[in-house]
Amino acid sequence: MAYSHDKNIIVEIIDLHKWFGSFHVLKGINLHVHRGERIVICGPSGSGKSTLIRCINRLEEHQKGKIIVDGIELTNNVKNIEKIRSEVGMVFQHFNLFPHLTVLENLTLGPIWVRKMPKKEAEEIAMHFLEKVHIVDQAHKYPGQLSGGQQQRVAIARSLCMSPKIMLFDEPTSALDPEMIKEVLDVMIELAQEGMTMIVVTHEMGFAKKVAHRVMFMDGGVIVESNPPEEFFSNPRHERTKLFLSQILH
Amino acid sequence: MEKGAEVKPPISDTTIAGWLKKNLFSTKLNSFLTIITLYYLWKTIPPFVKWAFLDSAWFTPPQMCRNIDGACWSVITKNIRFILFGFFPYDQQWRPLVAMLVLFGLLYYSKERHRWNRRLIYYWGVGLTIMAILMKGGIFGLTSVESTKWSGLPLTLLLSVFGLTAAYPLGVILALGRQSKMPAVKVLSIVYIELIRGVPLISLLFMGSIIFPLFLPEGITISKILRAQVAIILFTAAYIAEVVRGGLQAIPKGQYEAAASLGLNYYQTMRLVVLPQALKIVIPPTVSVLISAFKDTSLVVIIALYDVLKTTQTVLSDPHWMGFSREAYIFLAILYFLGCFSMSQTSRKLERELNIER
Numbered sequence: 001m002a003y004s005h006d007k008n009i010i011v012e013i014i015d016l017h018k019w020f021g022s023f024h025v026l027k028g029i030n031l032h033v034h035r036g037e038r039i040v041i042c043g044p045s046g047s048g049k050s051t052l053i054r055c056i057n058r059l060e061e062h063q064k065g066k067i068i069v070d071g072i073e074l075t076n077n078v079k080n081i082e083k084i085r086s087e088v089g090m091v092f093q094h095f096n097l098f099p100h101l102t103v104l105e106n107l108t109l110g111p112i113w114v115r116k117m118p119k120k121e122a123e124e125i126a127m128h129f130l131e132k133v134h135i136v137d138q139a140h141k142y143p144g145q146l147s148g149g150q151q152q153r154v155a156i157a158r159s160l161c162m163s164p165k166i167m168l169f170d171e172p173t174s175a176l177d178p179e180m181i182k183e184v185l186d187v188m189i190e191l192a193q194e195g196m197t198m199i200v201v202t203h204e205m206g207f208a209k210k211v212a213h214r215v216m217f218m219d220g221g222v223i224v225e226s227n228p229p230e231e232f233f234s235n236p237r238h239e240r241t242k243l244f245l246s247q248i249l250h
Numbered sequence: 251m252e253k254g255a256e257v258k259p260p261i262s263d264t265t266i267a268g269w270l271k272k273n274l275f276s277t278k279l280n281s282f283l284t285i286i287t288l289y290y291l292w293k294t295i296p297p298f299v300k301w302a303f304l305d306s307a308w309f310t311p312p313q314m315c316r317n318i319d320g321a322c323w324s325v326i327t328k329n330i331r332f333i334l335f336g337f338f339p340y341d342q343q344w345r346p347l348v349a350m351l352v353l354f355g356l357l358y359y360s361k362e363r364h365r366w367n368r369r370l371i372y373y374w375g376v377g378l379t380i381m382a383i384l385m386k387g388g389i390f391g392l393t394s395v396e397s398t399k400w401s402g403l404p405l406t407l408l409l410s411v412f413g414l415t416a417a418y419p420l421g422v423i424l425a426l427g428r429q430s431k432m433p434a435v436k437v438l439s440i441v442y443i444e445l446i447r448g449v450p451l452i453s454l455l456f457m458g459s460i461i462f463p464l465f466l467p468e469g470i471t472i473s474k475i476l477r478a479q480v481a482i483i484l485f486t487a488a489y490i491a492e493v494v495r496g497g498l499q500a501i502p503k504g505q506y507e508a509a510a511s512l513g514l515n516y517y518q519t520m521r522l523v524v525l526p527q528a529l530k531i532v533i534p535p536t537v538s539v540l541i542s543a544f545k546d547t548s549l550v551v552i553i554a555l556y557d558v559l560k561t562t563q564t565v566l567s568d569p570h571w572m573g574f575s576r577e578a579y580i581f582l583a584i585l586y587f588l589g590c591f592s593m594s595q596t597s598r599k600l601e602r603e604l605n606i607e608r
Binding site for chain 1: 502504505507508509510511512513514515518522523526527530604
């Protein structure tokens with residue numbers, strides 16, 4: 001691997017275990033993510049891939065192992081958790097925009113209340129990122145008035161407004177109508193080209209081929225295979241990976 | 251027919267005859283019901299109008315009322331000052347009147363949502379101070395009036411306006427407490443809500459007026475009105491808490507997660523994301539609770555507070571005016587209706603305005 005110095009590591013996961021009740025979801029995950037690196041995680045449903053990235057900003061609590069984000073270990077310390085969350089952007093499958101706020105207010109909420117930024121400055125930044133996701137003209141509408149693809153782009157812009165050091169995407173295109181997937185992926189590709197560190201849970205293999213440094217296949221709570229995309233797609237080593245790829249690539 | 255030519259709606263939807271046929275005489279049963287209803291309306295409305303307006307007396311002394319067939323509204327007009335202001339010193343009754351006008355003015359001004367800002371809080375502060383000074387006196391050359399003399403409509407309004415405005419935030423806090431992850435807070439909230447909901451308001455009022463003073467150290471007294479007020483607040487808050495809890499449960503988990511992923515803390519999440527949505531959803535049931543709490547303030551008669559219901563009853567116990575209870579209670583019903591109806595109208599307006607985003 002091209003990266004090696006430790007201070008270049010933004011996320012470090014060491015022997016991570018998680019149980020839902022008695023169900024063992026994550027069984028000893030080890031993962032290092034370098035600054036600027038882009039990782040795509042795929043795998044069948046129930047394999048623990050969403051749970052894994054939700055552990056990184058503590059939307060899920062892990063029971064064993066260590067997660068260190070930007071030099072801070074995730075523990076029960078609420079202040080640390082809030083600090084990490086403000087540095088880690090997250091985009092959800094179902095967008096999760098705030099329906100009672102306009103698009104602009106959705107974007108400025110974090111900067112104003114978490115970053116204590118003056119409203120005017122926050123709005124300027126918000127407009128900048130709305131421009132970036134090509135949706136400036138919808139700034140004063142409510143989320144309910146937008147299409148799914150537009151809502152997801154707003155959600156991406158909302159995360160970007162916090163100037164995150166890393167972005168997590170939890171199946172960002174799974175809830176979208178087919179014709180809207182491309183507009184969201186295009187925004188994500190632009191983001192990747194600007195050097196954003198990203199961990200993306202998705203089955204969009206075209207996206208993975210285009211921007212990922214590493215593609216990981218998860219199954220049954222473990223990382224089965226992790227390789228650069230050329231290697232991953234052309235020469236999968238494990239039977240389970242082969243089977244999965246044959247199923248989703250048809 | 252030519253394509254795109256304008257087609258008129260069917261006759262039945264546009265003419266009066268068509269409307270009547272469609273809505274009132276569509277089937278044999280409906281025609282029958284329509285006729286029955288019309289018959290009863292004919293039997294009740296004209297006699298009522300005759301009683302209430304044509305044969306009625308409005309400003310006569312009680313003796314003259316005995317000689318007429320119609321309503322004796324004089325029972326209201328001749329006693330209006332006692333009904334409205336009760337035992338407040340007669341020559342000082344302009345003071346509660348002005349206080350009520352200030353209150354109505356503030357309530358009316360607060361109706362518009364775009365006025366909900368810091369200035370409004372300031373206005374309420376000033377308004378409440380003026381009202382307190384007017385009611386209590388003792389400064390600016392106003393004679394001091396004991397709170398035991400406060401009665402009639404000002405008392406009803408005092409109990410309900412403060413009861414409701416204090417119960418609402420308390421209820422919201424209790425609802426949040428019941429959802430809290432901290433076991434102590436959660437258990438306390440549940441115990442409070444279930445205990446209060448488990449007893450009738452009357453028993454709380456009795457406790458406040460009879461049992462509570464027994465526990466106070468000697469020499470310390472708390473006004474009866476304040477004790478009733480606190481009982482009403484505690485009681486209403488428990489009901490509001492359960493209504494608000496319903497709203498909180500309707501907020502999807504994704505909203506909490508999105509707020510968390512931005513780094514918002516618990517209070518910010520609740521204040522900025524969850525409560526604005528949850529409270530909006532529960533406007534209709536909340537207003538139901540508030541309306542019934544408003545009407546329940548009349549229960550304070552049982553601890554001998556003279557609210558507007560009690561002052562009216564007092565007038566009716568005067569031998570001169572005995573027997574005119576119909577008129578008096580119709581008047582009271584109208585008063586309460588105005589209060590409740592304006593609450594429900596305001597809430598519907600609020601709902602309409604908050605619905606623009608969907």
